[in-house]
Every structure is written in C-alpha cells, then in structure tokens.
Amino acid sequence: MKSYEALRTAPNPDHAVVRGPGEVEVHLHVNGESRTAIIEPRVSLLDALRDRLELTGTKKGCNQGACGACTVWVDGRRVLSCLTLAITCENREVTTIEALSEGDTLHPMQQAFLDCDAFQCGYCTPGQIMSAVALLAEGHVGDDTEIGEWMSGNICRCAAYPHIRAAIRRVRDEGGPGDASR
Amino acid sequence: MRPVSYSRATDVGAAIGAVSADPESAFLAGGTTQVDLLRIYVEQPRRLVDINDLPLNRIEELPGGGLRLGGLARMSDVAEEPELVRRYPMVAEALLLGASPQLRHMATIAGNLMQRVRCSYFRDVAAGCNKRAPGTGCSAIDGINRGHAVLGTSDCCIATHPSDLGVALVALDAVVQTEGPGGTRSIPIDDFFLLPGQTPEREHPLTHGELVTGIDLPPLPVAATSRYIKIRDRESYEFALASVAVAMSVVDDRITEIRLALGGVATKPWRARQAERLLDGAPATTESFTRAAEAELAPAVPHGMNTFKIELARRTIVRALEIMAQREGTT
Numbered sequence: 431m432k433s434y435e436a437l438r439t440a441p442n443p444d445h446a447v448v449r450g451p452g453e454v455e456v457h458l459h460v461n462g463e464s465r466t467a468i469i470e471p472r473v474s475l476l477d478a479l480r481d482r483l484e485l486t487g488t489k490k491g492c493n494q495g496a497c498g499a500c501t502v503w504v505d506g507r508r509v510l511s512c513l514t515l516a517i518t519c520e521n522r523e524v525t526t527i528e529a530l531s532e533g534d535t536l537h538p539m540q541q542a543f544l545d546c547d548a549f550q551c552g553y554c555t556p557g558q559i560m561s562a563v564a565l566l567a568e569g570h571v572g573d574d575t576e577i578g579e580w581m582s583g584n585i586c587r588c589a590a591y592p593h594i595r596a597a598i599r600r601v602r603d604e605g606g607p608g609d610a611s612r
Numbered sequence: 613m614r615p616v617s618y619s620r621a622t623d624v625g626a627a628i629g630a631v632s633a634d635p636e637s638a639f640l641a642g643g644t645t646q647v648d649l650l651r652i653y654v655e656q657p658r659r660l661v662d663i664n665d666l667p668l669n670r671i672e673e674l675p676g677g678g679l680r681l682g683g684l685a686r687m688s689d690v691a692e693e694p695e696l697v698r699r700y701p702m703v704a705e706a707l708l709l710g711a712s713p714q715l716r717h718m719a720t721i722a723g724n725l726m727q728r729v730r731c732s733y734f735r736d737v738a739a740g741c742n743k744r745a746p747g748t749g750c751s752a753i754d755g756i757n758r759g760h761a762v763l764g765t766s767d768c769c770i771a772t773h774p775s776d777l778g779v780a781l782v783a784l785d786a787v788v789q790t791e792g793p794g795g796t797r798s799i800p801i802d803d804f805f806l807l808p809g810q811t812p813e814r815e816h817p818l819t820h821g822e823l824v825t826g827i828d829l830p831p832l833p834v835a836a837t838s839r840y841i842k843i844r845d846r847e848s849y850e851f852a853l854a855s856v857a858v859a860m861s862v863v864d865d866r867i868t869e870i871r872l873a874l875g876g877v878a879t880k881p882w883r884a885r886q887a888e889r890l891l892d893g894a895p896a897t898t899e900s901f902t903r904a905a906e907a908e909l910a911p912a913v914p915h916g917m918n919t920f921k922i923e924l925a926r927r928t929i930v931r932a933l934e935i936m937a938q939r940e941g942t943t
C-alpha cells in the first residue's frame with residue numbers, strides 16, 4: 431500500500447525558507463502517490479484532501495478536534511486532519527480511507543463494518559474505520575471497555591457504538607461472525 | 613482564519629531566532645491548540661515556525677535518578693514509556709486520561725503545558741474577556757461558568773487551567789527547561805503557571821521566543837505509588853470537572869509521605885499544600901482525608917453554576933486518598 435520511493439524523490443523545498451501567506455506549492459505524499467497542491471499555508475490537511483486532491487472520503491464534522499470524523503494517518507499514526515496544516519505534512523506519508531481497499535476488495539475492517547451494520551448515516555464511518563484499523567495495530571483491543579476507551583476519539587451521533595465494537599472484535603478475532611449484542 | 617506564513621525550523625537556535633525576532637511569530641508544535649485558536653481568530657500570529665523537526669522528543673535518564681522528557685515528545689509516546697509508567701504512574705495516567713488517541717499522537721507535552729483555557733467566552737471573539745483582550749471584562753463571572761474555577765480566581769478571570777499533565781507535574785515538583793534569546797533557564801513547575809490576578813493574559817513567565825525544551829521529573833520514590841483520578845461529564849475525551857494527582861506512602865497506618873494536586877477546579881494546576889500539611893504524619897483514615905480535603909477547599913470561591921465543584925473536589929480528594937490507602941494497606 432505504501433511506497434516510500436516517491437517520498438524520497440519528491441521535490442524537497444527548503445523548509446527553512448519562509449513561505450506564504452499567499453498560495454504556495456505544497457508537495458504531499460498521499461496514499462503512495464506524490465501530489466502537489468497550490469494552497470496557502472493556513473489550509474488544513476482536511477481541506478487540502480477534500481477540496482484540492484478530490485479525496486472526499488475523509489469527513490469534516492466539527493473542524494475543531496472534537497469529533498474524529500477527519501481521522502487519517504500521518505506516518506502511520508492516526509491523527510486529526512482538521513487540526514493539521516497540510517504544509518506540515520511535506521516529507522510525511524499521508525494515508526486516507528481511499529487507500530484501504532485493494533481495488534474492489536474491501537479491507538477486512540470495511541467489510542466488518544458492513545457485515546456488523548456498524549453505522550446508520552455513515553458520516554463518522556471513514557474516521558471510525560481509520561481509527562479502528564490503527565487501533566488494532568496499537569493493541570488496546572482486549573475487551574469492550576478497552577476498545578471503547580481507545581475509540582473514544584471518534585464520536586458517532588447515531589450512536590452505532592455497540593456495532594462498531596462488534597466490527598472491531600470481529601477483525602480482532604479474524605473472521606468469526608460479529609455479535610453486536612455482546 | 614487569518615493568513616499565515618510558514619517555515620520549518622531545522623535547529624533549536626534557528627527556531628528561537630525566528631520567533632524572538634518577530635513579535636507576530638509563534639511556534640507550531642502539534643497544532644492542536646494553535647490551529648484551533650488560529651481558525652477562530654483567538655490567536656493571531658502572522659507567521660508559524662514549525663518546530664516538529666527539532667530533536668527534542670527523547671526521554672532520557674537524569675543523573676541522580678530522575679527522567680528528562682523532551683518538550684516535543686508526544687503525549688502518546690510519553691504515556692507508554694516503561695520507565696515513566698513504573699516510576700511515575702500518575703503522569704502516564706494523566707496523559708492517557710486526556711484528549712483522545714488521535715490528539716495524543718499529535719500533541720506535545722510542552723504544548724500541553726502551553727495550551728489555552730477552554731472558557732467559551734475566551735473562545736468567542738465577540739465576548740468580553742480579560743484574558744484574550746485585557747480590559748474588556750470577564751463575561752464568565754456572571755455568565756455560564758459551570759466549568760470554571762473555584763480556587764486561585766480573581767475578579768479579572770476565573771477560567772480553569774485545562775491541563776491534566778500539569779496537575780501530575782506540580783505534585784512531583786517537576787522542572788521546566790527552556791531556551792530563549794537570553795540563554796537557558798530552569799523554571800520550577802509551580803512558578804511556570806501564573807495565577808490570573810490582575811493580568812490574566814499572562815499565563816507563563818516565558819519571554820516571546822523562549823522555547824520549552826524539556827520537562828525534568830526529579831527522583832521521588834513515593835511517586836511509584838501514585839494515581840491520577842479524573843471526574844468528568846462523560847467517561848472519556850473530556851476535560852476534568854475535578855481531578856486529583858496523588859502519591860502516598862503509609863507505614864503502620866500512618867501517612868509517611870504525601871503529594872497531592874488538583875485539576876479542573878483551579879486557575880492553575882493546584883498543589884494542595886494545605887491538605888498535604890494536615891496529612892503528613894496523620895493516620896490514613898477517611899476522617900483525616902476529609903479534614904484535609906475540607907481545609908484545602910476552605911478558601912474556594914463559587915460563582916453560581918460552579919458551586920457544585922467545591923463538594924465534588926472534596927469528594928474526589930477523599931476517594932483518591934482512600935484508593936491509595938487501600939492499595940498501600942494490601943502491599
């Protein structure tokens with residue numbers, strides 16, 4: 431999924447130089463591809479992804495760090511793209527929900543969300559899934575209390591929480607049918 | 613959000629030089645406070661100096677048995693450092709009970725101490741607020757102040773200091789290491805947070821362009837038996853209504869050493885010195901705990917909606933001490 435080759439060969443602006451406040455070329459590396467955006471330094475990673483790079487899978491909820499809808503990975507760690515300035519991601523690897531599936535084959539977590547009915551309106555779902563996949567790698571999926579605590583950075587206004595936990599348990603346990611009533 | 617220019621500092625000297633030379637520049641670390649407040653015009657720098665590439669994220673042993681936490685170490689990384697978890701569990705707990713996993717990956721511990729208050733009038737540029745715009749009055753004193761402080765307030769500002777980490781650090785007598793245009797300094801943590809008094813806009817003794825390079829935790833054996841207890845409106849991803857950092861040792865049912873600090877109820881992370889004085893040498897009983905908690909809260913000043921915090925803080929102190937006493941009793 432990730433190719434660091436393009437990262438090494440990406441244009442490397444002199445970061446010590448002061449850029450902006452007007453539009454500047456920002457060289458990003460998103461989902462294994464080099465992408466250039468002409469944006470002001472104040473533009474968030476979230477807005478750059480959605481409005482400039484046509485990656486609208488990542489959602490804007492609160493735009494102030496309070497909901498988790500905008501969760502993406504930067505250098506493999508889950509972060510909030512609404513409080514990240516895009517220009518700070520030069521020379522870092524950005525991964526969004528669009529990178530999870532391989533062609534038409536969904537990532538196991540995406541499939542588990544479908545199978546476990548882990549959403550209603552679906553607005554928080556990309557953030558939930560980016561968080562859930564990262565959480566599995568981080569550990570902290572021992573029981574539902576632990577999953578709940580470590581998923582607490584992703585709010586679901588539809589309160590699909592029991593099903594979201596079921597989807598995560600299912601991927602954790604590799605394949606068994608998720609049971610939301612547990 | 614006002615337009616800003618941007619540069620990334622490659623060494624500490626360049627970062628300090630860039631910010632100190634320009635009154636309208638500011639450091640950018642994790643951005644979880646800075647970007648948020650820029651967007652709503654509460655912070656208005658014209659230039660951001662990104663310090664994320666500076667080599668200040670290590671956690672190192674100090675000679676004599678303490679730990680030095682690099683200022684740019686992330687909350688998530690510090691919370692999982694095995695030596696910190698073993699020697700200063702309340703620091704790890706305070707970090708893990710703060711914000712969310714995503715925010716903790718972004719947020720630095722220096723930024724955590726520098727974060728601004730969550731008072732809704734401070735965050736609303738249309739409201740009067742002495743901290744954001746000195747001389748415009750405090751909208752919270754007669755306003756919606758359920759989350760506000762009852763200790764350390766003044767007639768100018770009653771905003772609660774929001775940091776959880778800071779509470780554990782004041783209990784430990786941590787030391788903040790800084791570097792600025794005038795050289796390096798070591799600032800005892802209790803002096804690092806200023807009471808609002810008549811100048812609520814001044815929260816730290818730092819000069820413009822002075823960088824927090826690290827936080828030193830002194831050697832303190834009693835800190836190995838410590839806890840951070842946080843009470844809030846929901847179980848996670850929420851600031852404290854009341855919190856307690858406590859380290860305690862008990863020998864033959866008497867308290868032989870005690871460190872106690874409060875969060876969520878004061879205008880700065882609050883070292884509970886009055887309670888400590890009463891607890892030191894006292895029997896480890898609910899009676900002494902209650903007496904100490906009451907003494908600490910005696911000077912509390914409520915402002916209407918936040919009156920409940922006085923009783924909540926008392927109970928949180930007693931509960932935290934009881935938890936410690938039970939644990940101590942069984943070992």
Ligand SMILES: Cc1cc2nc3c(=O)[nH]c(=O)nc-3n(C[C@H](O)[C@H](O)[C@H](O)COP(=O)(O)OP(=O)(O)OC[C@H]3O[C@@H](n4cnc5c(N)ncnc54)[C@H](O)[C@@H]3O)c2cc1C
Binds near residue numbers: 709721726
């Ligand atoms: C939704 C939400 C919930 C939160 N919940 C909690 C919580 O429960 N408990 C808690 O403790 N915190 C909480 N926080 C606050 C969070 O922990 C802080 O925003 C964070 O620690 C700030 O660190 P940063 O690296 O992102 O700083 P930045 O936002 O980059 O910077 C903050 C300020 O500090 C200055 N600064 C940064 N680094 C340095 C340095 N090394 N030297 C000098 N100045 C510096 C910047 O110029 C800026 O003024 C929450 C935040 C959000 C958005």
Ligand code: SF4
Binds near residue numbers: 752753
């Ligand atoms: S409590 Fe402090 S921060 Fe809030 S409005 Fe009053 S002066 Fe401003």
Ligand code: FES
Binds near residue numbers: 489491494497511
């Ligand atoms: S949109 Fe980023 S946390 Fe809500």
Ligand code: FES
Binds near residue numbers: 585587
């Ligand atoms: S499914 Fe609607 S917000 Fe989560």
